[in-house]
Amino acid sequence: MKEVSFKIDGRDCKAEKGQNLIEAAKQNGIFIPTLCYFKHLNPLGSCRVCTVKQNGKPIAGCTVSIAEGMDIEVNTPELLDNRKAILEMMFVEGNHFCPSCEKSGDCQMQNLGYETGIRYTRFPHLFVDRIVDARPERIVVNQNRCIKCKRCIEEVITNDGFKVFNFTNRGNQTLVSVDYEQEAKLSEAQAEHAMHICPTGSILVKGKTFGKPFGDRQFDYAHEGQNIPLTDIKKQVKSNKRKMRVATTSLAGCFGCHMSLLDVDLGLLDLIELVEFNKSPLTDIKKFTERCDIGLIEGGCCNTDNIEVLREFRKNCDILVSVGECAIWGGLPAIRNTVPLEDCLKEAYLDSLTSEEGETVIPHHEDIPKILNKVYSNHEVVKIDYHIPGCPPNANHIWNVVKNLLFEEEFSISYPEFKYD
Amino acid sequence: MKRKRLLARLWQFQNDNGYIPQVSINKLAQELRVSKIEIEGVISFYHFFHKEPTNKYIIYLNKSIVSEFKGYNNVKKAFEKETNCTFETNNKDSLFSLFETPCIGLSDQEPAALINFYPFTNLTPQKVRSIIFHLKNGNNLKDISSNPTSKIQYKPAKNKTIFFRDYVLGNSIKKLKNLTQNQVLSELKNVGVSGRGGAFFQTATKWTYCKNNKNKPKYIICNADEGEPGTFKDKAILNNLPGLMLEGMILAAYVTGAKNGIIYLRAEYKYLQPKIEKAIALMYKSGFLGKNINGIKNFNFEIELQLGAGAYICGAETALIESLEGKRGEPRIRNLFPTEAGYLNKPTVVNNVETFALAARVIELGSCFFKNIGTKISKGTKLVSISGDIAKPGIFEIEWGTTINQLLSIEMCNASEPYYIQINGPSGVCINQNEFNRKIAKEDLACNGSIMVFNKNRNIIQIIENFTKFFRSESCGNCTPCRAGNQILLEKIKKIKNGIATANDLDDIKKWNNIMKLSSKCGLGKYSASTFSSAIDKFRNYFNKIIIKNKGEIKFDLEAAVFDYNELIQNTQN
Ligand SMILES: Cc1cc2nc3c(=O)[nH]c(=O)nc-3n(C[C@H](O)[C@H](O)[C@H](O)COP(=O)(O)O)c2cc1C
Ligand code: SF4
Numbered sequence: 001m002k003e004v005s006f007k008i009d010g011r012d013c014k015a016e017k018g019q020n021l022i023e024a025a026k027q028n029g030i031f032i033p034t035l036c037y038f039k040h041l042n043p044l045g046s047c048r049v050c051t052v053k054q055n056g057k058p059i060a061g062c063t064v065s066i067a068e069g070m071d072i073e074v075n076t077p078e079l080l081d082n083r084k085a086i087l088e089m090m091f092v093e094g095n096h097f098c099p100s101c102e103k104s105g106d107c108q109m110q111n112l113g114y115e116t117g118i119r120y121t122r123f124p125h126l127f128v129d130r131i132v133d134a135r136p137e138r139i140v141v142n143q144n145r146c147i148k149c150k151r152c153i154e155e156v157i158t159n160d161g162f163k164v165f166n167f168t169n170r171g172n173q174t175l176v177s178v179d180y181e182q183e184a185k186l187s188e189a190q191a192e193h194a195m196h197i198c199p200t201g202s203i204l205v206k207g208k209t210f211g212k213p214f215g216d217r218q219f220d221y222a223h224e225g226q227n228i229p230l231t232d233i234k235k236q237v238k239s240n241k242r243k244m245r246v247a248t249t250s251l252a253g254c255f256g257c258h259m260s261l262l263d264v265d266l267g268l269l270d271l272i273e274l275v276e277f278n279k280s281p282l283t284d285i286k287k288f289t290e291r292c293d294i295g296l297i298e299g300g301c302c303n304t305d306n307i308e309v310l311r312e313f314r315k316n317c318d319i320l321v322s323v324g325e326c327a328i329w330g331g332l333p334a335i336r337n338t339v340p341l342e343d344c345l346k347e348a349y350l351d352s353l354t355s356e357e358g359e360t361v362i363p364h365h366e367d368i369p370k371i372l373n374k375v376y377s378n379h380e381v382v383k384i385d386y387h388i389p390g391c392p393p394n395a396n397h398i399w400n401v402v403k404n405l406l407f408e409e410e411f412s413i414s415y416p417e418f419k420y421d
Numbered sequence: 422m423k424r425k426r427l428l429a430r431l432w433q434f435q436n437d438n439g440y441i442p443q444v445s446i447n448k449l450a451q452e453l454r455v456s457k458i459e460i461e462g463v464i465s466f467y468h469f470f471h472k473e474p475t476n477k478y479i480i481y482l483n484k485s486i487v488s489e490f491k492g493y494n495n496v497k498k499a500f501e502k503e504t505n506c507t508f509e510t511n512n513k514d515s516l517f518s519l520f521e522t523p524c525i526g527l528s529d530q531e532p533a534a535l536i537n538f539y540p541f542t543n544l545t546p547q548k549v550r551s552i553i554f555h556l557k558n559g560n561n562l563k564d565i566s567s568n569p570t571s572k573i574q575y576k577p578a579k580n581k582t583i584f585f586r587d588y589v590l591g592n593s594i595k596k597l598k599n600l601t602q603n604q605v606l607s608e609l610k611n612v613g614v615s616g617r618g619g620a621f622f623q624t625a626t627k628w629t630y631c632k633n634n635k636n637k638p639k640y641i642i643c644n645a646d647e648g649e650p651g652t653f654k655d656k657a658i659l660n661n662l663p664g665l666m667l668e669g670m671i672l673a674a675y676v677t678g679a680k681n682g683i684i685y686l687r688a689e690y691k692y693l694q695p696k697i698e699k700a701i702a703l704m705y706k707s708g709f710l711g712k713n714i715n716g717i718k719n720f721n722f723e724i725e726l727q728l729g730a731g732a733y734i735c736g737a738e739t740a741l742i743e744s745l746e747g748k749r750g751e752p753r754i755r756n757l758f759p760t761e762a763g764y765l766n767k768p769t770v771v772n773n774v775e776t777f778a779l780a781a782r783v784i785e786l787g788s789c790f791f792k793n794i795g796t797k798i799s800k801g802t803k804l805v806s807i808s809g810d811i812a813k814p815g816i817f818e819i820e821w822g823t824t825i826n827q828l829l830s831i832e833m834c835n836a837s838e839p840y841y842i843q844i845n846g847p848s849g850v851c852i853n854q855n856e857f858n859r860k861i862a863k864e865d866l867a868c869n870g871s872i873m874v875f876n877k878n879r880n881i882i883q884i885i886e887n888f889t890k891f892f893r894s895e896s897c898g899n900c901t902p903c904r905a906g907n908q909i910l911l912e913k914i915k916k917i918k919n920g921i922a923t924a925n926d927l928d929d930i931k932k933w934n935n936i937m938k939l940s941s942k943c944g945l946g947k948y949s950a951s952t953f954s955s956a957i958d959k960f961r962n963y964f965n966k967i968i969i970k971n972k973g974e975i976k977f978d979l980e981a982a983v984f985d986y987n988e989l990i991q992n993t994q995n
Contacts, residue, residue: 045754046899051940058939063754078939085936086901093905122929124912126905148898162455166462167749167898170732172908174898179458307979341985350993364990373985381977 006070021064021072022050032074033083033112035199036149037062044150048086049112052079080116087112088121095130095144096200097332098420099325099391102209103201105217105421109147110200114219114418117228120328120379120387127337127374128172137184138191139205146176146202156194158185164194176202214421223415230404230412233386236293236319237408244406245292247317248280251306252333252375253299256392257324258282261296263395271399275406279316288316294402295319297384299326301376302333305369314382319405322378323398325391325420330375332391337374345371390419422452425765427463427747428730431470439479439518440471466749466897467730468522469688473511478556481522481535482508485650486887487808487873488531492545496532499546503553516557523733523891524650525689528808528873529815530569538691539566566692571657572815574807575833581794583782583802584662584775585818593668593785594709597717600784602632602676611788612800614780618644618736618773619845619869624780627770630760631677634768639679641670641722642745642764642771645686646729646736649846650891652871654804655774657816659686659693662778663700667724669777671709672784673770674722682724683764685741688731697726733895737943738771739763740897751897752943775804775870795821799863809874811836825857825866829874840877841960845869847888848948853959881963885953886914892949903946906937910950921976923969927957 001016008030015024023039025032036047043062050061053073061074073079090096090109098104130143152165153176164186168177186194191205214220238244250258258281262268277283278292295317301307314320325331336344349355349362364370378384388401394417404411422430427449434445441464450457464470469481482488482497497508500519506512508519527533530542539562541552555565576582597605609625616622631639643666647655658666670682686694701724704710714720727745729735735744739753742764763769772780779801783791791800799821807828808814812835819828829836842852844866852859852866861868875884893907913930916922934954941947957964969976 043754043756045942046901048900048902048940048942060754060942063756065756082936082939085933086940089901089905089909092909093901123905123909123933126908126912128908147901148904150899163459164456166456166458167751168458168462168465170466170734170749170898171894171896172898172904173894174904177458177461179456182456182458304979304983307977307982342989345989360993362990362993370983370986372982374982376977376982379975381975383973383975 004066004068006066006068006072008072008074009076015066017067018065021052021061021066024066025061025072025074030074032061033115034062035109035112035147036151038151038155038197041151041154044154046150047090047147049083051082051086084116084118085122087116088118088123090147091118092121092123092125093128094147094200095127095335095338097144097335099332101145101201101421102204105212105214105220107201107219108199110420111219111222113420114223114415117418119389120322120377124380125329125334125337125377127334129338133178134206136178136180138186138188139178139183139194139203141176141178142202142204143175144202145200147200148174148176149199150176151197151199152176152194152203155197156186156190158182158190160185221416226415227412228415228418230401230410233401233404235408236405238293238406244275244294245278245290246275246280246294246296246402247278247288247292247313248282248296249298249309249313250281251297251299251309251327251378252302253324253326253331255281255298257298257327257398260390260392260395261323261398264399267395267399275402288312292317293319293406294321296321296323296398296402297327297378298323300328300330300333300378301372301381303369303371307372307381310378310381319385320378320382321386321388321401321405322384323388324393325389326375327378328387328389329377334375341371341373391421394419422449424453424747425745427453427460428467428744429727431464432728432730435470439475439477440473463747463749467732468520469731475518476512477516478536478562479518479520480504481520481525483523483525483527483531483533484521484887485524485528485531486884487528487651488533489883489887490809490875490879491531493532495546496534496544496549499549500534500553503550517553522689522731523895524648524652526647526653526656526687527569528651528653528806529572530567531808533569535689536566537562538688539563540569540692542567542569571653571660573657573661574813574815574817576818577794577802577820581802581820582818583786583791583794584658584665584778584804588662588665590664590703591668591707591709591715593781594671594715596784597672597675597715597720605672605676605784606632608783608788609780612783612791613798614776614783615863616773617775617779617803617869618738619649621863621867624772624776627760627772628673628676630758631679631768631770634760636768637678638681638767639677640764640767640769641673641677641679641682642738642741642769643670643682643684643774643777644736644738644741644771645684645690645774646741647687647690647774648733648736649848649869649871650888651808651843651846651873652806652869653808654806654816654870656690656693657804657806658774658778659690659697663697664704665778665781666774667700667704667777668709668781669772669779670724671704671714671722672780673772673777675714675717675720677768677770679770680721680723682722683745684724684726685729685735685745686726687729687735691728694726694728701726733891734897734943734945737945740943741771742769749897751899752945754942796860796862796864803861803868803870805861805868805870805872807834807872807874810839810876810879811874819861821862822860824860825852828861828872829857834874836874836876838876839874841875841879841881841884841956843873843875843884843952844871846871846873847891847952848944849952851952851956851959881956881960882914882917882967885956886911886918888952889914889949892945896945896949900940900942900946902937903941903943903949906933906941906946907949909933910953917967919978919981920967921969921978922967923974923976924972927964927968930954931957
């Protein structure tokens with residue numbers, strides 16, 4: 001095979017002529033993230049995460065065969081942002097509730113989210129109702145998590161040569177559907193292989209749990225030693241020597257983020273030297289008594305009271321930070337966003353196992369906050385200055401962000417502290 | 422059965438039963454030795470194939486933007502009222518099934534519908550009533566259908582008309598006796614014939630690639646899928662000059678050595694099929710198709726016609742090829758041209774209907790004829806189909822270099838207060854009044870044939886919403902930026918319509934357009950947000966009126982958010 005020279009981001013590289021760019025880049029020490037690419041398959045070019053520029057023209061990197069003199073761009077600011085945007089699109093198109101996903105920590109898409117540093121999505125979440133198909137013999141297909149990468153369609157074939165998965169419909173209705181007859185022919189090992197190649201948690205094998213605890217999962221420490229700088233935070237350093245004031249609240253959240261807040265253990269004693277808490281469940285101060293430097297918001301908005309409190313925080317805090325998945329995009333409470341409000345309330349108050357026979361009244365009173373038609377992220381309601389992902393976020397992550405905001409010193413986040421679950 | 426016959430077979434089942442029953446799916450899967458889900462995947466890709474039973478009359482009402490502006494809503498209501506059915510649901514025990522469909526190429530006669538693929542045009546509630554009345558009384562569908570002609574509203578002076586001049590069968594083919602393959606190519610090159618499907622790729626270059634390819638057999642494919650909303654110029658050729666198009670295909674076969682040609686006709690034009698097949702038969706009879714064509718030894722070529730089944734994306738050449746191979750119409754990755762590996766992985770030329778017709782005229786008339794027609798760079802004429810708020814919608818053969826102002830004048834389409842013009846359909850560009858002096862020419866506004874003119878009273882966001890919904894459902898669903906991107910854009914449109922969008926949202930749309938353009942696999946995704954993005958700049962005043970100008974502000978519509986709750990509480994109180 002002939003060796004040829006080409007360039008990646010201006011760097012001289014060498015590879016065999018005709019070699020796939022993803023592989024060639026890897027050999028030259030450059031990592032191009034992908035979700036649909038598989039070395040042994042014809043390139044699919046469906047996920048578009050690997051979009052690069054070849055001689056100035058955008059193209060899916062997995063479909064490029066190396067030729068002499070090629071000029072490839074991989075990590076330009078435009079392409080890096082594009083890669084992030086495509087991942088964000090995947091997050092908003094499906095319903096990716098990481099904390100309740102069996103594959104969390106072993107999910108390639110989630111890991112790419114960490115790698116590209118997605119804290120929140122620039123796009124609105126779509127919350128389309130999707131099914132979980134448990135009809136197959138060995139597997140369950142959770143359409144909420146499917147990103148339509150096509151890997152399973154190309155790769156999972158019965159021993160006698162039949163496809164088990166195929167696309168059906170088109171446009172926004174496109175689905176990866178299962179052929180039940182063919183699926184029944186799969187061996188346990190083949191089914192596990194299907195689960196394994198799924199880059200998300202869409203294909204699972206029945207009765208198979210991910211036995212590994214937090215910390216031992218595939219991507220838990222994938223980037224140990226690396227740090228995420230917080231350079232994109234606008235500092236709020238004040239010259240007066242007073243203690244910085246912090247307010248916190250929990251809207252539609254579970255107080256897990258507040259628990260995490262306390263998880264810095266003895267570090268808390270140092271913090272108390274530097275900051276004081278105003279309105280917060282920690283102090284039980286109900287109303288703002290002074291303007292605050294930072295407001296930490298846990299939870300999103302599911303009722304009118306949440307909206308009111310959030311607006312109050314915006315008015316009284318210089319900087320507002322959404323803490324945790326619920327605050328950032330609705331999180332677990334937003335599971336209801338794919339279901340009409342009427343069905344939710346009827347299920348809760350009229351038709352549930354514990355409701356009275358023939359019950360017709362949904363409880364309401366002028367003092368009870370009204371439930372919103374869906375759970376809203378905080379940045380849909382007021383301006384939010386920073387987002388801290390996690391369910392709950394790691395304590396160090398929260399406090400390093402706060403410290404970075406308020407003090408002159410530079411802080412950063414270590415990768416294992418950057419999680420969605 | 423061969424896989425490439427799959428669409429034809431599915432049509433058979435669809436026509437015989439009104440839908441494709443599970444037993445037929447099983448049978449096809451068995452014959453092709455593929456899993457059933459593969460067959461279902463194909464069926465569900467095309468919107469004229471149904472998996473649920475339909476009734477005797479299937480009505481497809483066109484939902485393009487021109488139709489919307491010309492009374493779509495009232496016509497839709499009339500259909501529902503007269504048939505007592507609702508759209509998009511399976512109404513048992515009825516004679517009728519109602520569906521919406523994107524542009525059916527009758528933009529000059531909207532609102533229009535297809536009933537069992539017979540066209541019905543210029544619909545009004547009264548007209549709907551009479552149609553349904555006739556059908557209920559068992560009258561013959563064909564007899565009551567409209568017979569839409571392609572209205573040729575304009576052609577240049579006789580010595581400058583290329584397409585709509587008299588057609589004499591075989592005039593171009595007869596010239597081949599004295600022309601080598603290379604001479605044909607240089608004639609095309611002299612005129613600068615380039616693809617009229619929209620990409621304007623040099624036709625001679627495409628044919629040369631295919632000619633030089635050693636691989637055999639080769640194929641010539643005519644792209645008669647004309648799916649871009651607002652385009653109906655290919656239909657004018659299929660309607661008035663089918664022979665000319667066939668001659669172009671025969672020329673391509675002569676140059677490349679292909680033995681087989683396929684016309685991929687969109688199902689929306691099924692009513693033209695008899696006419697085209699008649700033209701093909703005449704070619705065989707006259708010795709211009711078949712063996713030793715025109716007496717040239719070993720020049721053998723055959724043409725057959727295949728029907729699409731309702732999928733805009735199948736106009737994109739590699740998707741079209743997939744569709745011809747009996748698959749879902751998903752575009753291929755762009756690492757090989759069809760001239761290297763096309764239909765059945767063999768060298769293939771795909772050209773637009775108008776391109777073939779033009780090639781035939783070039784050979785017939787000689788390249789010299791074109792010398793003084795058009796501009797320096799764009800030689801000859803262009804077919805455009807114009808619709809919207811104009812007095813004379815229809816087909817215009819215009820000299821390249823004609824300005825938009827000239828087009829809009831009384832002599833041509835006679836527009837009333839034109840304000841917003843969409844060139845090249847939803848995938849194209851919009852222009853405002855400041856640009857009406859621009860020229861239709863490859864070097865300025867390279868027009869593929871669709872022009873929609875809207876006046877000041879039309880709602881721009883309604884236009885954009887119609888386009889975005891079109892792309893959302895016509896995307897093949899393969900790649901993320903196109904499939905998800907169009908859904909996401911609709912959320913922004915919702916926000917604008919609710920009056921809570923800010924200048925920030927408009928900036929977002931422009932940025933997101935760049936992302937879709939950069940990373941989508943094919944033209945559909947790449948250009949699906951470009952109209953939206955450019956409209957924001959070109960109609961700034963309009964958008965400024967409907968958004969909140971303060972960039973940093975975030976407006977949350979609390980009333981809308983509690984509307985459902987209030988309703989529910991009210992309704993469950995008694
Ligand atoms: C989404 C999409 C839709 C298209 N639709 C059509 C069409 O309806 N008719 C057509 O002739 N070309 C269409 N094209 C262009 C074809 O891919 C191809 O370029 C053309 O058929 C080549 O013929 P030409 O060189 O004669 O234009 C489409 C392209 C894209 C990306
Ligand atoms: S851009 Fe759209 S239509 Fe084209 S391949 Fe991607 S999903 Fe399919």
